Amino acid sequence: MSTQLGNKKIMAKNIQYYMDLYNKTRNDICQDLGIKYTTFTDWIKANTYPRIDKIELMANYFNIEKSDLIEEHNKESVQSDRPLPSNIILPSAHKLPIMGTICAGDGVVCEDDYQGTFIVDIDVKADYCLKVHGDSMIGANIYDGDIVFISKSYDFVQDQIYAIERLDYNEASLKRVTQDGDTLILNPCNPEYHAMVTDYEEVRIIGRCVGVLHKYV
Incomplete structure (x- = not known):
């Protein structure tokens, strides 16, 4: 264990470690x-x-000692000193990056911004996560x-749900997609919003939605 105080890289590494451990984003x-x-x-970028x-404040938030953030640790010692959260998934789990926010509304720019990781069961066949903003898919x-x-x-x-990027407006959103020849119909799942008819030249399918975790469970 190092006793170097004020080391920005050690602090950044420790903050990121506990963010990952407790599934917390920036x-x-x-x-x-x-x-x-x-x-x-x-x-967390070790700039300051x-x-x-x-x-x-952060130590109290993670229920750890200040030294856990200040001093250098190896992962094994941290895990042996601190009990893991009761809801953590261990052997059959893997981490997915949270890559920003996607619109479920009238269309906003998708934030391509790494925000940490989320631990999911290994059976979830996904490549990354996005946070939903809006109510068009309720x-x-x-x-x-x-x-x-x-x-x-x-x-x-x-009629499956996909993450769609509109190339002309640099907008991204979740929509239920129907194909008719070269035409795509992007359907919201809220009667207050209207479907959009487009084609493959105007949009890019970012990926398929294979699961959802509700904010309030």
Whole structure:
């Protein structure tokens, strides 16, 4: 164990470790602790070092000691010293990156922004996760704040839900997709929104939605 204090890289590594362990994203922590997103991003990128009051705030948040964030540890010692959360998935689990936010509304730019990882069962055949913003897919039980699991590899199936990028507007959203020849019909699952008719030259299918985790369970 190193006793180097004020080491930005060690701090960044430790923060990221506990974020992964407790399935927390940058947005989660910033919202929960009232920390500016840019400030927190600088910490986990080892650009700056948090003040002692912020270190204590994060330590209390993760229910750990301040030294767990300040000092260098190997993974085995951290795991042996601290009990794992009761809901953590171990041998049959793997991590998926959370790659930002996708719209389930009238169309917004998809934020391609790595926000940490999410631990899922190994049977979930997905490549990454996206957070949902909007209510256009509530008829498919996909709600604002949910996390959807996206597979980049898929065989197109009619009336399934896909992540779609509109190339002309650089917009991305979730839609139930129907194909008719070269035409694609992008259907929301909320009667307050209208379907859009387009073709493959105007959109790109980012991936297929293979699962959803509700924000409130």
